[in-house]
Amino acid sequence: MDDRGFERYVADLCRRDGCTDVTRVGGAGDLGADVTGHLPDGRRFVIQCKRYAKHRTVGSRDLQTFNGTARAEHGADVPVFVASCVFTGPAREFAARHRLCLIDVDLLGFWNSGTPLTSFLELDISRSGTHRKLHPDHD
Template sequence: MPIPDYQTLMAPVLALLADGQELRLQEVRDRLAPALGISEEERQERINSGTPRFDNRVHWAVTYLYQAGLLQRPRRGVIQITDRGSEVLKANPERVDNEVLNRFEDFRAFKSRTRPGRSTPAPTEAEGQSTPQEKISSAIEEANEAVAAEVLERVQQADFVFLERLVLRVLAAMGYGGPTGSIRHLGGPGDGGVDGVIRQDPLGLDEIYVQAKRFATHRTIGRPEIQAFVGALHGAQADRGIFVTTSSFTADATDYADRVNARVVLIDGAALARLMVQHNIGVQDQERYVLKRVDEDFFEEL
């Protein structure tokens, strides 16, 4: 039988997990295929990049269900249905698709992050107006945003020392510390309110101090935390700092950072995750695509 598209796979995935069990993604694929009548030969069918088509579509079905809050990842490497997922399956036993998921703010926010300047996903009919290059670009953005969301969740589950070292590694990948400077981890008792220091030159005349705070997404960083960091900068006789959190900043905190004499850059959880994806920290390149165009000079020279 033809392999169902990823939206058609959403309801079967939820049904497979309806009893509340925790399954690894590979287990989901292995159980789902025979339940849908998909043969082993059909499971070996691959898209142009070499990825099995069925595996790819199950992956995206799970990703979208997770972004809509219908699935959760209670432990590393496993997925489980949520109360919302059970309710949606009960109300839509035959089919769950993007139209159903779009009822939830979580999913709309996820989709809008992949479409700058839009608060909701573009209408389906608008997709036909996009050029192939635009579709590829949009698909890559959407895939990377999904990876960034999962990366952020993993970081939030790690301990604070992991976060501190991770932030310094990301900053190093961005070029801070130079070839002649250095990056040093300071976290721990008596760290003076800073977790790391970046020396941009060998003598340490140009220093940037770093603070990293691990909080759940619902916990925001307010002005008092930024004020304390600025105080730590003054104590170190520094005038530049980077404050990173796995959550987000209040408007008051952002406004204070903009107005204070010291140069303070704020990086929230979403921005940190995007930087990790951009600089290949905690992620790997899975597939590469080459887009061809006609070489006009070649035909003019003949």
């Protein structure tokens, strides 16, 4: 699957989950919006997709760029970043501070298997992925 195919796949998952007005808009000049639409409750989402090899990671720089455009340029109520690999610890921490939803390769498997997009929106992403740390209050 190429980058466009990955974006179409993510858009199809959104439609399956009852999202409306789903559009694949990725390409040159997209300002970080690969898929846009509305959740079943009416909130606008903007998704950035990164199809990387599983051994790669998405760092905080990519998330900083996306964060700078998702709400301001695209009017996102819910910014979502979907990757075919994992996010670094600093990326997850940045996303948690800025209320970005992250779906990594592991969560993508759950989404593909039927877990709806809305189930991922409130996860504690600062503790997700393969670099989990217990919160100091939970030791």
